[in-house]
Structures are given as C-alpha cells and as structure tokens.
Amino acid sequence: MSDAPDHLALPVDAISAGRLAERGLHYRLLDTADEAAYAAWIRADERGFHGPASTDEQNAFSRVAMGSRRTTGVWDPQSVLIAEPVATVNSWPVELSVPGERTVGTWAISSVTVSPTHRRRGIARALLEGELRTAQRLGLPLAALTVSEATIYGRYGFGPATTAADWRIDTRAAGWVGDEPEGRVDFIPVEDYARVAYELHETARIQSPGEVDGWPQRWRQFAGLRPGDSDAAGVRAVQFREDGEVRAAAAFRIVEDPQRDEHSTVRVLHLDSTTPSARLGVLRFLLSLDLVARLDANLLSADEPLRWRLADQRAAEVTVRDHEWLRILDVPRALEARRFSGAGRWRLDVADELGFASGRWLVESDAEGGVRVGDAGHDEDAPLLRTDVATLGSLYLGGVGVRTLADAGRTAGSDAEAVAIADRVLHSAVPPFLSFWY
Numbered sequence: 001m002s003d004a005p006d007h008l009a010l011p012v013d014a015i016s017a018g019r020l021a022e023r024g025l026h027y028r029l030l031d032t033a034d035e036a037a038y039a040a041w042i043r044a045d046e047r048g049f050h051g052p053a054s055t056d057e058q059n060a061f062s063r064v065a066m067g068s069r070r071t072t073g074v075w076d077p078q079s080v081l082i083a084e085p086v087a088t089v090n091s092w093p094v095e096l097s098v099p100g101e102r103t104v105g106t107w108a109i110s111s112v113t114v115s116p117t118h119r120r121r122g123i124a125r126a127l128l129e130g131e132l133r134t135a136q137r138l139g140l141p142l143a144a145l146t147v148s149e150a151t152i153y154g155r156y157g158f159g160p161a162t163t164a165a166d167w168r169i170d171t172r173a174a175g176w177v178g179d180e181p182e183g184r185v186d187f188i189p190v191e192d193y194a195r196v197a198y199e200l201h202e203t204a205r206i207q208s209p210g211e212v213d214g215w216p217q218r219w220r221q222f223a224g225l226r227p228g229d230s231d232a233a234g235v236r237a238v239q240f241r242e243d244g245e246v247r248a249a250a251a252f253r254i255v256e257d258p259q260r261d262e263h264s265t266v267r268v269l270h271l272d273s274t275t276p277s278a279r280l281g282v283l284r285f286l287l288s289l290d291l292v293a294r295l296d297a298n299l300l301s302a303d304e305p306l307r308w309r310l311a312d313q314r315a316a317e318v319t320v321r322d323h324e325w326l327r328i329l330d331v332p333r334a335l336e337a338r339r340f341s342g343a344g345r346w347r348l349d350v351a352d353e354l355g356f357a358s359g360r361w362l363v364e365s366d367a368e369g370g371v372r373v374g375d376a377g378h379d380e381d382a383p384l385l386r387t388d389v390a391t392l393g394s395l396y397l398g399g400v401g402v403r404t405l406a407d408a409g410r411t412a413g414s415d416a417e418a419v420a421i422a423d424r425v426l427h428s429a430v431p432p433f434l435s436f437w438y
C-alpha cells in the first residue's frame with residue numbers, strides 16, 4: 001500500500017485557510033456525494049466561466065468524474081446565495097507522459113474561478129498557492145493545468161510546455177500526396193466511439209510527452225453524450241482499422257452553410273490514434289467528404305504529419321497556441337523522471353519566488369538518457385544554466401529549445417556552454433502534445 005496521503009482526505013492548506021479567514025471567508029473541501037452541495041459548487045464554477053447552469057442530469061454526469069477529485073471552494077457567509085461558493089478549484093493526481101515513454105505523478109488543477117463580485121482581492125492567489133502546497137504535501141513533483149487566459153499563471157511559476165494547433169483546411173484545394181492510407185474506415189455508434197477512442201488515448205498517451213490520463217466521461221462528452229448536448233444529434237463517429245485492429249477513431253459534425261449545400265464544414269470534435277498511419281487514414285477520409293469544402297479541427301498537433309501529405313500546404317491555415325502549463329515543485333525528482341537525449345554534465349540554478357524549487361543542482365545524464373540530479377555543492381567546474389522556475393516548466397518536456405529561450409533572454413547569466421549542453425540533452429525527439437482540455 002502507498003504511504004502517500006489520500007488526496008481526497010488531506011485537509012485544506014492551513015496558510016491559505018488562514019489568509020482567507022482574515023477576510024471572513026471560509027475555505028473548505030466539498031463532499032461531492034452531497035448532491036445539493038455539489039450542485040451549488042458547480043453552479044458557481046459554471047457562472048465563473050459565464051456558462052449556463054447545468055441540469056440535475058448534467059450534474060449526475062459530471063459527478064461521476066468529480067467524485068475522485070479534490071473539490072474545494074471558498075464561501076462568503078454574507079452571500080445571498082449562501083450555498084454557492086464565491087471561488088472554486090478542482091484538482092487530482094494524473095500521470096503526465098514525459099520523454100522516454102515514462103510518466104510522472106502530477107497535480108492537475110482545473111475549475112479555477114472567483115466570482116466577479118469578489119475578484120482582484122487575492123482569492124485566486126490563495127487558491128493557487130494552496131494547491132501548490134497541497135501537491136507538495138502529496139509528494140508530487142509537478143503541477144499542471146490548461147488555461148483560459150495565458151496571462152494568469154506565470155506568476156505562480158507555471159510555464160507553457162505544450163502547444164496545440166487549430167487546423168483550418170480548404171479540403172478542395174488541399175489535394176493528397178502519395179498513396180491512400182491502407183486500412184478500412186467504418187462508421188460506428190457514438191456509444192462505441194466513446195469507449196474505443198478513450199481506450200486508444202489510454203494506449204497512445206505514453207508515446208506523447210504532455211498527455212495525461214483521461215477519464216471516460218470526457219470522451220462521452222466528445223461523442224455528444226453529455227445529457228442535454230444541443231448538437232448531439234449531429235455527432236457522427238468513425239474508426240480506422242489497420243491489419244484488422246482499430247488504431248484511430250474520430251468524432252465529428254457537419255456544419256452546413258445556409259447559402260450553399262455543397263460548402264459545408266466538417267468539424268472534428270476529437271481524434272485519437274495509436275499509429276501515425278491510422279491518424280492519416282482518418283484525416284484523409286474526413287478531407288474527402290462530398291459536399292464539404294472545409295475541415296476545422298482544434299487541438300491537433302502543430303507537427304501533424306498531415307501537412308506533408310497535403311499537395312497544397314497553403315490550403316491549411318494553422319494557428320498555434322500555448323496549451324498545457326507546467327509548474328515544477330521538485331527539480332531533482334521531475335528531471336530524473338524523464339529521459340534526456342544524451343550525455344551531459346552541467347549545473348542548474350533555479351529561482352523560484354514561491355520557494356518550492358529554488359536551488360542549485362548538478363545534472364548528469366548518460367548516453368542512454370538516464371538522469372541523475374544531485375546537490376551542486378562546491379562543484380564550480382560544470383557549466384551553469386540559470387533559469388526561473390516558469391522557464392524550466394517550459395523546457396521540461398523538451399518542446400522548446402534552451403537556445404531559443406536563451407536568445408529570448410530567459411536564461412540570463414548562463415554560460416554559453418551550459419546552454420549548448422542543456423539544449424541538446426533536454427530536447428525531445430517527439431514534440432510534446434496534449435490532445436484535450438482538463
């Protein structure tokens with residue numbers, strides 16, 4: 001049995017509780033088994049994102065996943081809607097895939113909202129710092145989140161570590177280079193899709209640094225199976241089989257152009273694959289639909305091999321954005337959890353305003369990519385790389401070069417040799433990618 005404390009039972013962070021109590025606010029954990037309390041919490045969460053309030057049926061749906069998460073709120077006893085918290089946050093342990101087909105235990109944080117009636121009084125800061133201390137108490141070396149706005153989380157030491165790309169393709173101009181992908185496409189019931197695609201994700205995620213374990217309700221949502229989904233009737237699903245085995249699946253919807261029947265858009269709701277060839281097979285199928293002039297797909301990789309099968313690459317407009325943000329809490333454990341791209345010996349100096357990751361280490365890796373991080377002690381010989389903790393979060397999965405961030409002025413005071421070594425060994429041959437929001 002694990003000695004790690006139970007993330008559902010661990011009391012709320014005492015420092016944040018004290019800080020909020022000074023302002024007359026109550027910071028506490030919610031028991032998601034209490035239906036009424038959960039409904040009030042989720043109403044506050046939805047209002048925070050300006051979404052419609054969910055129905056009892058929708059609450060029952062979301063509670064399946066939330067039951068295994070730490071659900072926290074801040075209550076103001078002066079509120080008129082007394083059961084609804086004025087701030088929400090939700091967190092749970094995930095397995096983050098890292099270079100070398102390994103995973104590292106990571107604290108995922110979501111549903112961060114502060115009511116517009118209570119904004120800019122430091123409540124989010126109390127919640128976020130509380131979450132980081134909670135992750136540390138749970139013994140997790142990293143925290144991670146996907147963000148509504150890119151300007152919020154750098155101050156807490158998070159750095160953008162994966163990108164996601166929105167692809168817009170003119171399907172008639174795109175063309176195709178080379179043979180058709182070998183395999184077989186079939187429509188499948190959306191219920192089956194939700195199960196099959198979730199399983200594909202769980203099989204494939206280890207290959208892609210940045211992915212985390214999913215949960216079945218998320219894939220049911222992609223399939224239009226969340227109760228009350230107004231677009232559900234239009235959701236269709238296909239699977240792609242190679243050698244008789246399902247290796248890719250997608251859910252999609254056709255959005256018609258009211259002016260011209262033959263100018264519809266195929267909107268990809270989600271795509272999962274365990275092989276690049278099966279992924280191309282599904283995308284080729286979607287690009288060749290009759291009556292369709294455009295393919296829209298959000299959250300694909302910026303490095304989709306698809307680009308190299310389009311006869312006209314200009315038919316694709318690709319918008320790349322930051323997606324997953326990482327916060328390193330324990331430098332030695334985080335670095336040792338991944339594989340490096342080769343041998344190296346250098347020192348790493350990390351500045352962290354919140355103190356979790358500050359320090360100086362000697363980082364050594366061997367030709368096989370094994371990593372050892374120890375105290376730098378009095379070792380003054382090894383070249384030194386200096387970074388703040390948010391920059392280290394961006395570098396962690398190897399998606400951006402150390403040299404690029406050095407050129408951007410994010411590693412001021414570093415030795416050129418250290419930049420060169422770290423650039424080489426931290427690089428990931430597989431571009432980091434996360435295929436969904438959490």
Ligand SMILES: CC(=O)SCCNC(=O)CCNC(=O)[C@H](O)C(C)(C)COP(=O)(O)OP(=O)(O)OC[C@H]1O[C@@H](n2cnc3c(N)ncnc32)[C@H](O)[C@@H]1OP(=O)(O)O
Nearest residue numbers: 110111112113114119120121122123124125145147148151
């Ligand atoms: C992982 C996720 O859940 S991402 C979702 C984030 N939530 C949302 O986008 C929902 C809508 N927004 C909100 O609920 C709130 O405005 C929040 C949660 C973003 C901020 O809550 P607040 O309690 O107002 O923040 P708080 O007062 O603690 O501010 C902390 C710092 O963040 C800054 N800040 C707050 N909101 C924003 C913002 N939207 N953009 C940039 N900076 C922000 C503050 O200026 C302050 O900066 P400082 O520490 O340098 O002085």
